Amino acid sequence: MKGYLTTAALVAVVAGLLVAGSVIALAQIARNLPKVKEFRIERAMPKEAVACIECHKREHPGIFGDWARSRHASANVTCYDCHKAESFDPDVSKEHYKQYERRDRPYGTKEYRVPVAGVVTPKDCSRCHPDEAKQYARSKHANTQQIIWQLDPWLKLGMNSDFERASGCYHCHGTVLKKMKDGKLDPETWPNVGVGRVNLDGSKGSCTSCHTRHRFSVMEARKPEACGQCHLGPDHPQIEIYMESKHGDIYTAHGDEYDWNTAPGTWTAGVDFRGPTCAGCHMSGAGTVLTSHDVTERLAWESQAPLTIRPEDFKPFPAKVNHEVEREKMKEVCKQCHGKTWVDDHFVKYDKVINEYNEVYFKPAKKMLDDLYAKGLLDKTKFFDEELEWEFYELWHHEGRRARMGAAMMAPDYSWWHGFYECKKRYNSFMEAARDLIKHKKKAYKYPDFPNATGNTTRPAEVFRKGK
Ligand code: HEC
Ligand code: HEC
Ligand code: HEC
Ligand code: HEC
Ligand code: HEC
Ligand code: HEC
Ligand code: HEC
Ligand code: HEC
Incomplete structure (x- = not known):
């Protein structure tokens, strides 16, 4: 009966619209109607x-x-x-x-x-999980091969060996899967579950980065350790930052009481957990903000970059977002457990940290580096073969990131002692050595026997097809 009435109402609406000749409006209405789901579990199997x-x-x-x-x-x-x-x-x-x-x-x-x-790829999973696969495909996780080959001096200038890359970089970022002549997978590229693995079917990523096979559990992915395998160490210590924050303390104290296993999309801040995890802030749904497999959502800055910029201005892979909208999404997450003032004021401080890092530390150091290249005192053909290049790199890539990310995720020790404190020290020694070269018009010492600068410098054709 109910179904009959709904259908009748629908026919009336549709007819009315057709009379009005508004085909576009019709399409919109059709889109807003709930999808008719085909859903039955067949116990039998072939x-x-x-x-x-x-x-x-x-x-x-x-x-x-x-x-x-x-x-x-x-x-x-x-x-x-x-x-x-x-x-x-x-x-x-x-x-x-x-x-x-x-x-x-x-x-x-x-x-x-x-x-x-x-190999089971995101394309295979997308047969039943189209939304997660679609969101994942537009994330920086999935597209990291494209990003790193445009940016990274280790790769672009061949400053490390292919093996160092396979055991390090590609373990986290993902390999470009290759087959050998006999049809078997090339062991230099497999096994691998890096976030941006380029698969033989053309899809990108590996859903097992966070949901290990064959449990494929949401519980595992909701825990911070699922992210910590890659998000750690001197240059992106998010797991250390998290464990130091109050949210991490609360996880340590009460995590075993959290309900980790609630149905997908229903994990509720304040109900199932009292302190957020990485997933809680970056991925899981909260309030009006929906669960997303695109970790670039909810970010208002690119705080891993040398000069902090907006995600939409990130040249190698501009995000199709508006940072103000994304900031509001992140705040909506916080507001499940905090008042507006608490949240707004946190972000006022964070934005000031970004500005201070950019203006006080990064820009003057970058200007000095450019000066040294222009004067011919540093050689631009390679990177890392002169002391000051390392110093500059660690200023933004290690200490500068720690200062910014420590502030973003409430870890004072990272923001100050591992962050700005180290930035100051590095900045001073960098500037002193640079001024010394300029004063004496002295070319920097070059490491003549730089080890293992043997890596392939050709961008992977699978990622950079013609026209890209
Ligand atoms: C939900 C999809 C899914 C199901 C169901 C599934 N697998 Fe897998 N399987 C995967 C993924 C993903 C991998 C990891 C490979 C990758 O990253 O591409 C994998 C890997 C494997 C591997 C190689 C891993 C190794 O350690 O050697 C074997 C063998 C395997 N699966 C067998 C099975 C068997 C047997 C079953 C049923 C009992 C099964 N799979 C069910 C998705 C699945
Ligand atoms: C009669 C036994 C048998 C049957 C039936 C069988 N497998 Fe296997 N399979 C194996 C063994 C044994 C291996 C491991 C081979 C090795 O270690 O070299 C294997 C390996 C695999 C691998 C890893 C292959 C690779 O190249 O890495 C996958 C995936 C897999 N099986 C999935 C399946 C699926 C899916 C089915 C059903 C359609 C299936 N197997 C049926 C015995 C079987
Ligand atoms: C043939 C359809 C099918 C395929 C293929 C498939 N899944 Fe699923 N998946 C399901 C169904 C059905 C459920 C149960 C409903 C739910 O929890 O969303 C599920 C649930 C899940 C969950 C939630 C588990 C939990 O603990 O609640 C994850 C994560 C998941 N799948 C990941 C994957 C990944 C990754 C792949 C590819 C390697 C994959 N699935 C392939 C049908 C599929
Ligand atoms: C332990 C895992 C791991 C290893 C090993 C690793 N990375 Fe990363 N890399 C990451 C993570 C996680 C990020 C994200 C940092 C962030 O956003 O704070 C990242 C970020 C980057 C970025 C910045 C991307 C951007 O969007 O600006 C580049 C470039 C990069 N890595 C290149 C490399 C190269 C080249 C190597 C090897 C020489 C390497 N990485 C080794 C995990 C790793
Ligand atoms: C960066 C880590 C990460 C990767 C990689 C990842 N997932 Fe997830 N996934 C999560 C988290 C965290 C959740 C739990 C969200 C929540 O709290 O409901 C989740 C939940 C899910 C669910 C449950 C439904 C939902 O949306 O909450 C499915 C299905 C799923 N993932 C499939 C996939 C597939 C398919 C891929 C590969 C395309 C994938 N995941 C890759 C972290 C990841
Ligand atoms: C297998 C390694 C790996 C795992 C596991 C992993 N990540 Fe990442 N993540 C990366 C790499 C590599 C990057 C850098 C990608 C780039 O910018 O090129 C990254 C980048 C990010 C970014 C920055 C995105 C942006 O747009 O700047 C966020 C946020 C993030 N990851 C969150 C998570 C969360 C949350 C989890 C766990 C649920 C997780 N990651 C699990 C490797 C990983
Ligand atoms: C309390 C919420 C919260 C928790 C918990 C949290 N983050 Fe964050 N994260 C943030 C905020 C806020 C930012 C800064 C967003 C911005 O720049 O606008 C951020 C920034 C990041 C970035 C830098 C992204 C970029 O490109 O600038 C990465 C990577 C990241 N988080 C990963 C993680 C990982 C991994 C964990 C767990 C170990 C984690 N986060 C835990 C809120 C959180
Ligand atoms: C699931 C609930 C929950 C979510 C979501 C959450 N927090 Fe918290 N947060 C807490 C609790 C509980 C405390 C501990 C308060 C106390 O000190 O008594 C806390 C503490 C804090 C603190 C104080 C840290 C300190 O060391 O004094 C800050 C700042 C903070 N949160 C900011 C945020 C921001 C910003 C977000 C969103 C990006 C966020 N929180 C998301 C529950 C949450």
Whole structure:
């Protein structure tokens, strides 16, 4: 009955609109109507999918056990639903066909044979999670290969070796996956679950960066440790900053009472947790702000950059946002637990820190560096092969970031002792050495045996296709 009335009302509205000739308005109304969801859980599964589970249960109890405890298993999402491939897919595992020639094993026969891929990409997940995949695809996480190859002197000038990159940079940022002649994945690029992994199907990223397989749990991703594997250390110590903040203290004291496992999108500040985690501020929904897999949302500054700028002005990958809107979103998160004055005043202080770093430390140091290059006292062809280049780098890349991020995320020790205090020291020694070169018209000492400056300097073609 209810359905009948709704349909009748709809027909009336539609007819009315058509009479009015407003096709655009019609489209808008249609978009605002709830989607008709097709949703049913079928317990049955094809025999090929039974084979995966049964054989792998014996072969890899670790994989089976994780999957069996996941929400995927509850919803009857099987191994085959994620690892299914077409025989012509670039990432199909040719090796795996051999598993169907094992008469010694139940299910090890031809009748269960299907193509399988070892790599499961955001594109594969997007079949069932289109929104998360779409948001992720526009984030700096997904696009980090494009960003780092435009910016980074280690890569652009080949100042470290390919192996140093594989064991360091690409572990966090992601590899460009490659296949070898025999069809197997190139071990220099695999395994890898970096945030910006470039997959063979052209998609970017790896959802396992935060949701490790095969639990794929929201609980894990909501905890700060999920981010801390990459967000740590001297140049981006977010996990240390967090653990030092009051919010981190509260997590340490009360985290085991938080309800980490509430349904996606329902994790509620003040109800399920009393102090936010990284995800709580940067990703999870709060008030009118929706959950997002684009971590660039809610940011009003690029505080990792040498000169702090707005996200929309970040040249290598300009964010399609308005920083004022994003700032309001972040404030909305805070306001789940704090009053307006508390929140506004926090950001007044943070914005002043940004301004002070930019004007007092970065700009004069940068001007001095440019002067030295112009006068020929420093050599621009390479970076890091002269002492003052390291000093300048650490001023913005290490200490300057710590000062800014410590202030953003309420960690006074990072903002001052690891931050501005170190900036002052570095600034003074940098300026002193620079003035000395200028005074004596002396060229800087160059390290003649700079180790391992052997890395490939060609931008990956998979990322920088023609016209980009
Ligand atoms: C008869 C046993 C058997 C069956 C059936 C089977 N597998 Fe496997 N599979 C294995 C074994 C054993 C390995 C590990 C091979 C190795 O370690 O070299 C493996 C490896 C894999 C890998 C890793 C491949 C790679 O290239 O990294 C994936 C993914 C996988 N299986 C998924 C599946 C899926 C999905 C199914 C069902 C469509 C399935 N398997 C069916 C035994 C089986
Ligand atoms: C929700 C999707 C999903 C489901 C369901 C799933 N997998 Fe996976 N599997 C992945 C992802 C993602 C990876 C990690 C590879 C990557 O990062 O691309 C992976 C990796 C693997 C690997 C290689 C990892 C290793 O450590 O060697 C094997 C083997 C595998 N899966 C088997 C299975 C089996 C067996 C099942 C069912 C019991 C299963 N998978 C269910 C997504 C899935
Ligand atoms: C065949 C459809 C399907 C595919 C493919 C699929 N999922 Fe899911 N996923 C589901 C369903 C159904 C649920 C349960 C409903 C929910 O919690 O959102 C779910 C839940 C989840 C959750 C929430 C788990 C929790 O603890 O609440 C995460 C995270 C997730 N999936 C990640 C992934 C990732 C990453 C991939 C790709 C590697 C993937 N899914 C592939 C259907 C799928
Ligand atoms: C431990 C993980 C990790 C390693 C190793 C690592 N990075 Fe990063 N990198 C990060 C994180 C996290 C950020 C984000 C910093 C921020 O926003 O505060 C980042 C930021 C960057 C940026 C700035 C991007 C921007 O948007 O401005 C560049 C460039 C970069 N890394 C290049 C590299 C290179 C090149 C290497 C190796 C020589 C490397 N990274 C090693 C995790 C890592
Ligand atoms: C940077 C870490 C991170 C990465 C990478 C990531 N997720 Fe998530 N994901 C989260 C967090 C945090 C949540 C929990 C949000 C909340 O509190 O509800 C989540 C929640 C989810 C959920 C539950 C529904 C929802 O939106 O809350 C799904 C489904 C999901 N992720 C799928 C994916 C897929 C698919 C990918 C790859 C395209 C992916 N995730 C990559 C951190 C991540
Ligand atoms: C596997 C490594 C890895 C993990 C895990 C990871 N990140 Fe990142 N994150 C990065 C890298 C690398 C960058 C820098 C990307 C760039 O700018 O090129 C980054 C950048 C960011 C940024 C800055 C975005 C911007 O627009 O400047 C935020 C915010 C962020 N991550 C939050 C998170 C949160 C929250 C989590 C956990 C839920 C998380 N990350 C997990 C590697 C990681
Ligand atoms: C109380 C909320 C809160 C928590 C908790 C939090 N952050 Fe932040 N984060 C912020 C704010 C606010 C900023 C500055 C936003 C701006 O620049 O407008 C920020 C900035 C960042 C940036 C710098 C982004 C850029 O490009 O300038 C990264 C990266 C980041 N956070 C990652 C993390 C990680 C990882 C964790 C957990 C270890 C975490 N955050 C915990 C609120 C939080
Ligand atoms: C889930 C609730 C929650 C959220 C969300 C939250 N906070 Fe807090 N915050 C707290 C609690 C609880 C305290 C401890 C207050 C006290 O000292 O008694 C706190 C403390 C603080 C402090 C005091 C730090 C100190 O060391 O004195 C500041 C500043 C702060 N929060 C700012 C923010 C900002 C800015 C945001 C948003 C980016 C935010 N908070 C988001 C719960 C929250």
